[in-house]
Amino acid sequence: MRNILKNLVINISTIHHTQLTPRVTLRCLHCGLCRCIRCSEQATEVGPAIQQDWNKYQSLQEVVTGLAWTFNKLWLPEDFPAAAPAGFLQQLPSYQSALRRRAGGSQRRAGAQGSAGLSGGEPRGPEQQGREPEARPAREQPLSIAEKRRLRDCQQADIKHLSGWQQWKRTSSKSLRKVLNEAKELSSHLELWRHDIHSIEGKFGTGIQSYFSFLRFLVLLNFIIFILMFSFVTLPSIISKYGIFNSTIAKIPPKNTEPHCTVYKPSSNEGLVYFYTYLKDLLSGTGFLEVTSLFYGYYTIDAAWFSVLNYNLPLAYLLTTFAYLALSLIWIIKRSVDGFKQNLVHGEDQFQSYCNKIFAGWDFCITDPNAAQLKHHSLLCELQADLEEERLKQKIADRTMKEKLRIYSLRICINIIVIAVLSGCFYSIFRATVFSRENSSDVSNTDFQANLLVQYLPSIVITLANFIAPQIFSFLITFEDYSPAFEIRLTLMRCVFVRLANIGVLLFSLWSHISDCATDECKACGYNYELYPCWESEVGQEMYKLTIFDFIIILSVTLFLDFPRKLLVTHCPCKPVQWCGLRVFGISDNVLEIIYGQTICWIGTFFSPLLPAIATIKYFIIFYIKKISLMHTCKPAARPLRASSSNFFFLVVLLIGLVLAFIPLGISIAYISSSKACGPFRSFNTSWAVVPDTIIKQFRDDELEHHDIGLEHDAKGAPAYSVLKTAIQLGCKAAIFLSERI
Amino acid sequence: MGGSASMLPREALSEYQELTFLSKQEILLAYKRFSALLPKEERVNVCSARVPKSQILTLPELRANPFQHRICHVFSTSEDGDDSMSFEDFLDMLSVFSDSATSDIKSHYAFRIFDFDDDGTLDRKDLEKLVNCLTGQGEESRLSNMEMEQLIQNILEESDIDKDGTINLSEFQHVISRSPDFASSFKIIL
Numbered sequence: 014m015r016n017i018l019k020n021l022v023i024n025i026s027t028i029h030h031t032q033l034t035p036r037v038t039l040r041c042l043h044c045g046l047c048r049c050i051r052c053s054e055q056a057t058e059v060g061p062a063i064q065q066d067w068n069k070y071q072s073l074q075e076v077v078t079g080l081a082w083t084f085n086k087l088w089l090p091e092d093f094p095a096a097a098p099a100g101f102l103q104q105l106p107s108y109q110s111a112l113r114r115r116a117g118g119s120q121r122r123a124g125a126q127g128s129a130g131l132s133g134g135e136p137r138g139p140e141q142q143g144r145e146p147e148a149r150p151a152r153e154q155p156l157s158i159a160e161k162r163r164l165r166d167c168q169q170a171d172i173k174h175l176s177g178w179q180q181w182k183r184t185s186s187k188s189l190r191k192v193l194n195e196a197k198e199l200s201s202h203l204e205l206w207r208h209d210i211h212s213i214e215g216k217f218g219t220g221i222q223s224y225f226s227f228l229r230f231l232v233l234l235n236f237i238i239f240i241l242m243f244s245f246v247t248l249p250s251i252i253s254k255y256g257i258f259n260s261t262i263a264k265i266p267p268k269n270t271e272p273h274c275t276v277y278k279p280s281s282n283e284g285l286v287y288f289y290t291y292l293k294d295l296l297s298g299t300g301f302l303e304v305t306s307l308f309y310g311y312y313t314i315d316a317a318w319f320s321v322l323n324y325n326l327p328l329a330y331l332l333t334t335f336a337y338l339a340l341s342l343i344w345i346i347k348r349s350v351d352g353f354k355q356n357l358v359h360g361e362d363q364f365q366s367y368c369n370k371i372f373a374g375w376d377f378c379i380t381d382p383n384a385a386q387l388k389h390h391s392l393l394c395e396l397q398a399d400l401e402e403e404r405l406k407q408k409i410a411d412r413t414m415k416e417k418l419r420i421y422s423l424r425i426c427i428n429i430i431v432i433a434v435l436s437g438c439f440y441s442i443f444r445a446t447v448f449s450r451e452n453s454s455d456v457s458n459t460d461f462q463a464n465l466l467v468q469y470l471p472s473i474v475i476t477l478a479n480f481i482a483p484q485i486f487s488f489l490i491t492f493e494d495y496s497p498a499f500e501i502r503l504t505l506m507r508c509v510f511v512r513l514a515n516i517g518v519l520l521f522s523l524w525s526h527i528s529d530c531a532t533d534e535c536k537a538c539g540y541n542y543e544l545y546p547c548w549e550s551e552v553g554q555e556m557y558k559l560t561i562f563d564f565i566i567i568l569s570v571t572l573f574l575d576f577p578r579k580l581l582v583t584h585c586p587c588k589p590v591q592w593c594g595l596r597v598f599g600i601s602d603n604v605l606e607i608i609y610g611q612t613i614c615w616i617g618t619f620f621s622p623l624l625p626a627i628a629t630i631k632y633f634i635i636f637y638i639k640k641i642s643l644m645h646t647c648k649p650a651a652r653p654l655r656a657s658s659s660n661f662f663f664l665v666v667l668l669i670g671l672v673l674a675f676i677p678l679g680i681s682i683a684y685i686s687s688s689k690a691c692g693p694f695r696s697f698n699t700s701w702a703v704v705p706d707t708i709i710k711q712f713r714d715d716e717l718e719h720h721d722i723g724l725e726h727d728a729k730g731a732p733a734y735s736v737l738k739t740a741i742q743l744g745c746k747a748a749i750f751l752s753e754r755i
Numbered sequence: 756m757g758g759s760a761s762m763l764p765r766e767a768l769s770e771y772q773e774l775t776f777l778s779k780q781e782i783l784l785a786y787k788r789f790s791a792l793l794p795k796e797e798r799v800n801v802c803s804a805r806v807p808k809s810q811i812l813t814l815p816e817l818r819a820n821p822f823q824h825r826i827c828h829v830f831s832t833s834e835d836g837d838d839s840m841s842f843e844d845f846l847d848m849l850s851v852f853s854d855s856a857t858s859d860i861k862s863h864y865a866f867r868i869f870d871f872d873d874d875g876t877l878d879r880k881d882l883e884k885l886v887n888c889l890t891g892q893g894e895e896s897r898l899s900n901m902e903m904e905q906l907i908q909n910i911l912e913e914s915d916i917d918k919d920g921t922i923n924l925s926e927f928q929h930v931i932s933r934s935p936d937f938a939s940s941f942k943i944i945l
Binding site: 157379380 | 770771772773774775776778779780815816818819820821822830832843844846847850852855857859860863864865869882885886888889890891896898902905906909910913914927930931934935936937939940941942943944
């Protein structure tokens with residue numbers, strides 16, 4: 014082709030071909046005639062030749078396309094009929110000889126390129142099309158199927174002219190792509206709730222759909238954590254306790270501890286008990302539930318043997334804890350990589366840019382006309398609000414000094430009020446926890462309701478605080494005179510802080526109570542052995558109660574608040590009821606709710622290894638509850654969060670929850686003495702001590718073995734044996750001395 | 756699911772799998788939905804039949820879409836200009852709107868859909884029509900003239916690189932590549 018192109022001379026005629034388009038002719042160098050490339054008519058008057066580097070084009074077709082691109086403004090796409098240029102170009106003698114050189118499918122090729130290039134109607138870079146052998150697969154071209162078919166056929170014809178290696182590369186990549194497609198298709202069948210989420214998307218758009226995708230992600234995460242804990246901790250314990258597969262367990266009583274620290278008698282029910290005792294035990298994790306594998310106290314095993322293999326259960330327990338935390342961290346980060354990239358690289362402004370709102374504003378997946386109406390309305394409101402905010406910025410910049418002073422002092426006052434509200438919440442949680450723990454053993458078993466109330470007091474107070482504080486914050490922020498977008502973000506941040514800090518305060522109050530040591534005997538154990546003989550189980554019970562209560566609240570709010578409200582609104586036509594309307598499905602509130610539950614699960618899994626199973630079942634049921642509630646009793650918010658910023662926001666807050674979960678776990682593993690009466694860490698000072706202990710023991714055993722082997726083989730006979738031995742001993746002692754000091 | 760429904764031949768199925776971004780299941784579902792749009796007599800030869808635009812717009816995926824007419828116009832290969840769609844046009848449309856389509860293809864077709872006057876660029880009139888499509892039909896759901904001016908000014912500021920007052924294909928693709936919501940919103944799944 015190249016030698017033809019070098020000799021192409023293209024002239025523009027100034028005579029108009031039609032009213033609108035100029036004539037472009039190609040001069041044949043063999044006969045000197047000029048023909049119009051549109052109608053093949055011979056032209057006698059031609060204009061000046063166009064100087065261009067035609068060499069950069071690979072084929073005649075690209076030349077024609079390139080011409081079309083150059084003269085895009087003059088030629089309307091409809092003016093370019095598909096058939097004419099191809100027919101004319103094929104008549105060029107040099108082209109004919111090129112065809113003869115390539116036996117076979119070139120006729121088809123000319124035809125394909127002729128029509129494929131022009132009926133697209135859009136200017137495309139000439140370099141992108143038909144280049145061999147790195148051509149893009151046919152389906153990535155913006156053409157109709159018929160044209161893609163022709164393109165694929167000529168790509169296949171081209172393959173015959175490639176070397177064997179490139180042919181093999183092409184076919185192997187094609188088959189690889191096929192295999193990947195099959196695998197993707199199979200895996201899409203396994204996806205949980207695919208149809209449900211699709212129907213939600215169709216009715217409500219992608220903002221709300223992202224909440225349900227997030228819920229699905231949490232169900233999977235909790236299930237995997239449960240599998241992890243079950244297979245490495247619970248299953249070996251159960252197997253060895255029941256002696257299946259020739260297994261035995263060893264319970265080594267801890268040395269160097271006072272006997273009073275090791276006394277632990279969980280109050281299991283004996284004799285005649287009332288039915289509601291079982292119910293109370295089920296709801297608060299005491300009684301018969303306390304001695305099951307649900308809680309830490311069951312795992313009072315120091316070593317287990319399966320036939321000859323030694324299974325170090327304490328080490329496994331600790332390492333599995335680290336493993337599930339690391340797994341959660343990696344999975345969340347992997348999911349949020351895209352969102353981070355956008356946010357970090359482009360900054361917050363680009364997220365809400367006008368182009369994003371206009372070009373990506375409509376959710377094409379919406380199928381319901383009512384939802385479409387809602388979407389139109391919310392887009393209108395959003396655009397109007399953003400445009401107004403821009404005009405507001407001008408107003409803010411025009412503020413006087415006196416105004417600024419007034420607003421800043423107002424903001425400081427309101428922040429002080431916010432801090433006061435938070436302190437109030439924290440203090441009430443602290444008092445409630447202490448009261449509950451002191452009185453839960455006092456109240457006798459006969460007063461069922463009072464006992465249950467006292468047990469659940471911390472959970473009740475936390476739930477009340479989580480409900481009241483956000484209302485107060487959204488009321489206060491109206492006085493602070495921020496821009497609307499910043500208002501939303503600040504309220505959200507405050508709510509996140511309240512929810513996560515409440516858990517922290519609960520744990521802190523528990524620990525201060527546990528480590529509250531007055532007597533010497535208590536100090537010998539390291540924790541309050543009278544009230545908390547097995548303190549890890551107690552913490553596990555608190556987390557269990559929080560989870561159960563959270564679930565009960567979500568269930569009751571839907572059943573006892575939303576459905577009656579919906580019945581009232583549909584059947585009662587009076588004004589105040591209609592003005593109240595249905596509950597708004599606030600995405601951020603719902604998300605904070607489930608993140609709060611997930612943080613509890615992460616913290617509680619160390620103290621209660623079967624808690625992830627409960628969390629999985631809980632979120633599974635919550636999915637259906639929320640879906641029914643959304644479809645029947647709620648209305649979507651007027652300004653829902655966008656899908657991209659929703660996803661990013663959910664994952665960032667989840668990450669904050671996870672990092673916050675590290676802190677209490679770290680303190681209980683490494684700092685607080687493990688209980689001596691129960692659990693796998695009886696013989697260690699803290700739970701963390703098992704790791705250095707095992708490593709050191711392993712090394713010492715290895716080194717002793719080496720020592721014995723060396724002596725066996727007459728090491729003493731080696732020269733300077735005693736000198737070396739003394740030198741090494743001194744060096745090691747110095748190293749130990751130094752490392753103890755640091 | 757009646758006995759009169761014809762099946763898609765296997766070679767055609769694998770060819771469509773190769774030429775589009777759809778999976779086998781999606782192509783079969785599209786076949787089913789497309790045959791349902793045809794009158795009974797024409798259901799034997801689905802691959803060569805053409806469905807008029809009014810029928811296509813009864814699909815739930817398109818009936819609530821403010822861009823329904825533009826979509827039919829862009830994907831239709833009908834020579835009569837009546838925007839009727841054949842089965843292959845229908846597959847083309849689903850392929851572009853599917854999950855696995857490249858963002859290159861999506862932005863290319865999005866540009867053509869938003870280009871209301873088909874002149875190859877998005878000028879002010881196109882943008883105005885686009886915004887009106889988004890905010891809804893009806894007088895009370897439109898932005899005021901001043902707001903529209905402000906909005907179009909902002910859009911052109913963000914996307915018009917060569918400052919010629921219009922957005923061409925490469926500028927559009929550039930701005931779309933930085934838009935985080937585009938991939939998830941430009942999607943139709945049957």
